[in-house]
Amino acid sequence: MDGLDERPKDPWRDAPAGAAPPQGTQDLLFEAARRLRRCESALARVFEAHGFAEVIPPAIEPAEVFAEASAGGGAGALRTVDRNGRLLALRADFTAQVARIAATRLSKMSPLRLYYRGSVVRESDLASGMPRERLQAGCELVGEADPAADAEMLALAAASLHALGIDPGGARVAVGTVGYFSSLIDAAGASPRLARALTDAIDRKDLPGLTLLCNREVPPGKARDALLMLAQPPRPQTEASSLLARAQDLAPNDAAAAALRRLANALHAAQARNLGAELEVDLGEVRGLGYYTGLVFNLYAAGAPRAVGGGGRYDTLLGRFGDPRPAVGFSLDLDALVPLARPA
Amino acid sequence: MITVALPKGRTMQAALERFARAGVVPDEDFSSTRKLIVPASSAQARFLLLKDPDVPLYVERGAADVGVCGLDHVLESGADLLAPLDLGFGTCRLCLAAGRGTGVANGWRSGESGAELGRSLRVATKYPRLTARAFARRGVPVDIVPLSGSVELAAVADLADAIVDLVETGRTLEQNGLVVLEELLQVSARLVVNRASYRLKLEELLPVLERLGGPA
Numbered sequence: 076m077d078g079l080d081e082r083p084k085d086p087w088r089d090a091p092a093g094a095a096p097p098q099g100t101q102d103l104l105f106e107a108a109r110r111l112r113r114c115e116s117a118l119a120r121v122f123e124a125h126g127f128a129e130v131i132p133p134a135i136e137p138a139e140v141f142a143e144a145s146a147g148g149g150a151g152a153l154r155t156v157d158r159n160g161r162l163l164a165l166r167a168d169f170t171a172q173v174a175r176i177a178a179t180r181l182s183k184m185s186p187l188r189l190y191y192r193g194s195v196v197r198e199s200d201l202a203s204g205m206p207r208e209r210l211q212a213g214c215e216l217v218g219e220a221d222p223a224a225d226a227e228m229l230a231l232a233a234a235s236l237h238a239l240g241i242d243p244g245g246a247r248v249a250v251g252t253v254g255y256f257s258s259l260i261d262a263a264g265a266s267p268r269l270a271r272a273l274t275d276a277i278d279r280k281d282l283p284g285l286t287l288l289c290n291r292e293v294p295p296g297k298a299r300d301a302l303l304m305l306a307q308p309p310r311p312q313t314e315a316s317s318l319l320a321r322a323q324d325l326a327p328n329d330a331a332a333a334a335l336r337r338l339a340n341a342l343h344a345a346q347a348r349n350l351g352a353e354l355e356v357d358l359g360e361v362r363g364l365g366y367y368t369g370l371v372f373n374l375y376a377a378g379a380p381r382a383v384g385g386g387g388r389y390d391t392l393l394g395r396f397g398d399p400r401p402a403v404g405f406s407l408d409l410d411a412l413v414p415l416a417r418p419a
Numbered sequence: 420m421i422t423v424a425l426p427k428g429r430t431m432q433a434a435l436e437r438f439a440r441a442g443v444v445p446d447e448d449f450s451s452t453r454k455l456i457v458p459a460s461s462a463q464a465r466f467l468l469l470k471d472p473d474v475p476l477y478v479e480r481g482a483a484d485v486g487v488c489g490l491d492h493v494l495e496s497g498a499d500l501l502a503p504l505d506l507g508f509g510t511c512r513l514c515l516a517a518g519r520g521t522g523v524a525n526g527w528r529s530g531e532s533g534a535e536l537g538r539s540l541r542v543a544t545k546y547p548r549l550t551a552r553a554f555a556r557r558g559v560p561v562d563i564v565p566l567s568g569s570v571e572l573a574a575v576a577d578l579a580d581a582i583v584d585l586v587e588t589g590r591t592l593e594q595n596g597l598v599v600l601e602e603l604l605q606v607s608a609r610l611v612v613n614r615a616s617y618r619l620k621l622e623e624l625l626p627v628l629e630r631l632g633g634p635a
Contacts, residue, residue, distance in 0.1 A: 200497060204480060247618040280617070283505040306503070308625060309618065355618070375618040380481025381499065382614065 099199070099207030110413050111210065114239055115192050117418035118212045118407070121238040122190040125231055127214050130189050132172035138164040140171050143365040143392070153196050153207075165196040169213055170404055171366075171392065177217045178396035185218035185400070192409075206410055213386070213406030217393065220401040222337050225370045225388060226344030232374055232386065232405045233350055240417030245377030246353045249309055250342065251360030253387070254334030254369045255322065256305065262298040262327035269293075273302060278362040282306040301325035309357035312342055312350075322358060334369065341370055366392040370403065376415055383411040421464040421616075421623055424478055424486035426471035430608050433508040434487040441630035463623070475500060475611060484616035484624065491585060491606045495546050501612040504632045509608035513549065514599045515542070516592055517581040518574055527581075527600040538562075543573030544583040553583070553603045571595045 096102060103111060119129065141152040141164050152167035166172065169191045177187050192212035199205045214231060216224050229248060236246045256277070260270045269292055276285040285306050293299040301322060310318050319339055326332040338356075345354060360371050369388035376383045386405025393400045423443065425434050431449065438444070443462040447454065458465045467483055474488035475496035491513055493502060517524040523540065543564040544550045554561040564579050573579040575595050585606065586592060586599060610631060617624065 203497065203499065245619065249618055280501045280503040280612075282503055284502070308621060308628075375615045377615075377619050380479065380613055380615050 097207065098201050099205070101206070101208075107413075110416070111409065113418050114409060114413050114416050115212060117238045117416075118235055119190070119192065121231070121235055122212075122214055125188070125214075125234070127188040127190040130173060130176060130191055131193070132166065132169065132176060132191065134166055135163045136166065136172060136175070138162040140164070140175055141167040143171070143395075151198050153198055166193070167195055167197050169193070169195060169211060169406060170215060170389070173215045173404070174217075174389070174392045174402065175396050177215070177402070178393040178398035178400070181217075182398045182400075186224075187217040188214070189217070190214045210409035210413075211406045212409060213384075213404060215402055215404035217402040218400050219403070220390065222340035223344045224401075224403050225337075225341035226348055226350075228386060228403050228405055229341070229345045229354070229372060230348040230350050232372070232384065232407075233353060235407060236374065236376060236383075236412075238418065239412055239415070240419065241376050241412075241415060243351070243353050247375040248350070248354050248372055249357045249360055249375065250312075250338070250354065250370065250372045251357050252334045252338045252369055253361055253367050253371050254337065255301075255326075255331050255358060256361045258326070258328055258331035258334060259298045259301050259305075262331070263293045263296075263302065265293065274361050277302070277305045277359045280306050280308075280359060297325045297327040301327065301331070305359045305361065307359065309355045309359075311352065312346065312354040312356060315342065315356035318356060318358070337369060372405070374405075374407070376412065378415045379411045381411070383408050383415075421462075421485065421620065421627065422467060422483045423459075423464060424467045424469050424474045424483035424488075426474055426487060426489075427468050428471060430471070430487065430489070430509040431468075434506070434608065437506060437508075437631055438627075441627045443627060462627075472496070478611050478613050481613050481615060484613050484620060485627075486611045487608055488611055489606050490609050491546060491549070491604065493609055493611060494604070495548050497548060498611075499614065501614060501617050502609045503612060503628060504610035506608040506610055506631070509606070511585045511587040511606050512599075512602045513546065513583065513604040513606055514586045515553070515581055515583050515601045515603060516571075516574065516586070516597045516599050519596050519598045521580070523580045524598055524600060540581060541579040542581050542583055543570050543579035545570060546583055549604065550583045571597060 138154050152164035154162060154164045157163050173189050181187055194208050194210050196208050199207060216228055233248055272288055276288055289299050289303055319335055323332060323335050360373060366389040367387040368390045371387035372385060373382040374384040384405060384407035388403040390401040393402060425431055443459050443464050445457045445459050445466055447457050455468055456465055469477060471489060472492045474486040475493055475498035477483045478486040479498035479500055489509055539560040539562040541562045541564055542550055543566050545566060547563045547565045550563055566573060570582045570584040571591055574582045574597055
């Protein structure tokens with residue numbers, strides 16, 4: 076008997092409260108639950124084979140832990156006050172929790188390779204179709220500042236997709252660096268408001284909008300020319316050298332040049348790890364969680380209408396918990412990946 | 420295979436001409452078919468015919484790879500999209516308007532922003548999100564009356580103090596005794612692209628994007 080076929084006796088009456096889970100959450104039943112667990116296991120095997128160990132952080136944290144955990148402040152943590160008057164938040168981001176653990180209990184161990192799986196809860200625009208509770212799995216590498224560590228995480232992210240049975244031909248790893256963009260913002264002397272508008276235009280590849288903004292509000296010079304270049308289409312890694320060379324020519328300061336050199340080194344190291352056609356360079360990858368400081372990347376897979384994962388370098392986040400160590404990591408969106416996956 | 424979401428209505432012809440220039444031509448004449456999906460087999464593409472406000476969601480959720488949509492609906496939808504091209508046609512303005520000679524119209528001109536009403540300004544619109552944003556930016560409290568059409572009527576029939584709506588020539592406003600108080604947005608047709616399609620189908624999409632954006 077399908078309950079949906081039953082005519083309601085009174086069309087004006089609402090369903091009893093609690094009859095359905097909150098909007099943006101779901102019940103996973105039977106085969107859906109089995110599929111999720113199979114994918115999680117396949118990922119755990121890959122992570123462990125690469126030397127990562129699992130941590131299971133709590134479902135709630137002091138709200139401060141997630142202060143920087145949302146992209147552009149758009150998707151915040153769901154918060155509550157406990158009986159002692161402490162402001163708590165449901166887990167909105169594993170990376171911030173892992174950073175807290177690494178910076179406190181594990182501060183003597185370096186490097187650290189940690190992985191996690193579970194769900195995060197973020198208040199999002201419900202009309203966007205983004206779930207509130209999102210299933211994730213991911214890895215963090217703490218204590219390594221070298222571009223080789225960036226490459227290790229790029230390669231592991233790609234290997235994770237392969238482990239889920241996603242064909243490398245139908246996957247993309249789009250790589251950029253927030254370091255270049257933030258150096259341009261500094262060089263252009265842009266206000267926080269202008270920086271946000273530029274980020275938004277670049278993130279949307281909105282070249283007309285970006286041109287208008289730059290002409291109106293950014294003084295002519297290298298920084299402006301470089302900003303305009305950021306809305307360009309991505310290049311496959313094999314053809315990226317001309318793009319990077321041009322970006323290097325337009326670099327208005329040492330910080331911008333250094334960010335590009337780091338990116339080139341990470342790409343080179345990724346190539347040595349057999350990351351092939353799926354890797355592409357996109358200097359317009361400027362959107363990410365608020366704490367990213369260098370490399371950023373997003374993962375795409377054929378059949379999913381938005382990114383299925385992403386990550387980046389966050390060299391200042393652990394410092395907030397008292398242990399300033401560099402780190403890099405990524406997370407996978409299992410809500411998007413499980414329907415596509417065919418794990419072995 | 421590229422799926423293109425096209426808006427039925429006044430911008431469809433201009434959009435079709437632009438896609439024809441990029442080599443994407445529908446197999447059948449849209450005006451003589453009742454099909455909702457029309458293939459363009461020579462270009463390995465197909466067209467979906469939709470209402471303008473629905474284009475952003477079709478593209479955001481991947482039912483179409485690219486779409487043509489007025490900037491008004493792109494922003495109102497809040498959809499997470501790429502918008503690499505301004506197609507230049509379908510130009511109009513999103514405006515705040517009110518009855519000529521009303522307190523609101525006079526007050527707005529002198530910078531009172533509806534303060535003389537002693538309550539929130541009631542604004543009728545098909546664009547609640549853009550309206551809320553525009554008033555929030557000005558720090559003016561607003562009571563939005565969401566409507567689905569004939570928005571001018573709301574100001575004339577005293578449902579609202581003012582309206583936010585598209586203005587092409589301004590003739591409809593004039594005939595109903597309304598005046599534009601402020602222009603909120605310059606609108607034109609934008610090409611929107613799904614974020615994942617842009618990565619995964621870039622080789623197919625780039626030549627089309629280049630020719631769509633190129634000179635006539």
